[in-house]
Amino acid sequence: MDNLSFLICIAYMIITADTSPINSINGVIINATVQIKIANTTIPTTSVPPPCPRDFLGHSTSCYHAAHILATWPEAAAYCESFGAELATIEDAQEQAYIEQMLNGLPHDKNQAAFWLGGHDILTEGEWQWVISMDRIIYTNWGDGQPDNSHTSEHCLELSGQRSFKWNDDGCEDHHYFICETGIIKNGGSILGKK
Numbered sequence: 001m002d003n004l005s006f007l008i009c010i011a012y013m014i015i016t017a018d019t020s021p022i023n024s025i026n027g028v029i030i031n032a033t034v035q036i037k038i039a040n041t042t043i044p045t046t047s048v049p050p051p052c053p054r055d056f057l058g059h060s061t062s063c064y065h066a067a068h069i070l071a072t073w074p075e076a077a078a079y080c081e082s083f084g085a086e087l088a089t090i091e092d093a094q095e096q097a098y099i100e101q102m103l104n105g106l107p108h109d110k111n112q113a114a115f116w117l118g119g120h121d122i123l124t125e126g127e128w129q130w131v132i133s134m135d136r137i138i139y140t141n142w143g144d145g146q147p148d149n150s151h152t153s154e155h156c157l158e159l160s161g162q163r164s165f166k167w168n169d170d171g172c173e174d175h176h177y178f179i180c181e182t183g184i185i186k187n188g189g190s191i192l193g194k195k
């Protein structure tokens with residue numbers, strides 16, 4: 001490289017350097033982040049999403065799949081289990097918010113659609129539990145007036161698009177979309193966060 005080329009190269013590196021944030025003490029630059037462009041390619045610095053099975057989206061330690069299939073609640077549960085997953089469990093407000101965000105990014109008719117979750121009160125009316133773990137449901141996000149056990153026959157839990165994704169109890173034999181959940185994939189292929 002001749003001297004002229006060398007100077008042009010140095011000038012290019014200075015021009016393309018992103019030196020913020022910069023802290024300066026007595027003229028000495030510290031804590032400067034420098035991003036050098038190589039052949040118009042910027043080295044990616046974004047975080048990597050959690051590793052999930054194909055067609056699942058990751059958040060925290062779980063992966064989710066919103067199935068664009070209409071099924072009864074038992075059919076939906078069986079479908080999820082066939083992929084090593086379960087009907088989704090929403091256990092806190094953060095998980096609820098993530099699932100709402102995910103559904104808003106999908107092409108379902110969200111004003112009409114409902115999505116089965118893994119909750120039910122089949123065993124004892126009014127005692128809601130998650131189907132796989134059998135844990136009592138602690139966090140809830142019921143819509144106004146729900147659960148109402150309409151016609152004394154609503155024992156399965158859905159996210160209701162008509163209710164801005166709040167929860168509703170519905171008849172388990174109704175046909176809705178559904179959400180499957182499974183743990184993220186650890187190195188070696190095993191599932192983290194699930195029994």
Ligand SMILES: [Ca+2]
Pocket residue numbers: 062088089090091095181
């Ligand atoms: Ca969950």
Ligand SMILES: [Ca+2]
Pocket residue numbers: 121125126149153154155156169
């Ligand atoms: Ca019920």
Ligand SMILES: [Ca+2]
Pocket residue numbers: 146147148149150154168169170
């Ligand atoms: Ca209801």
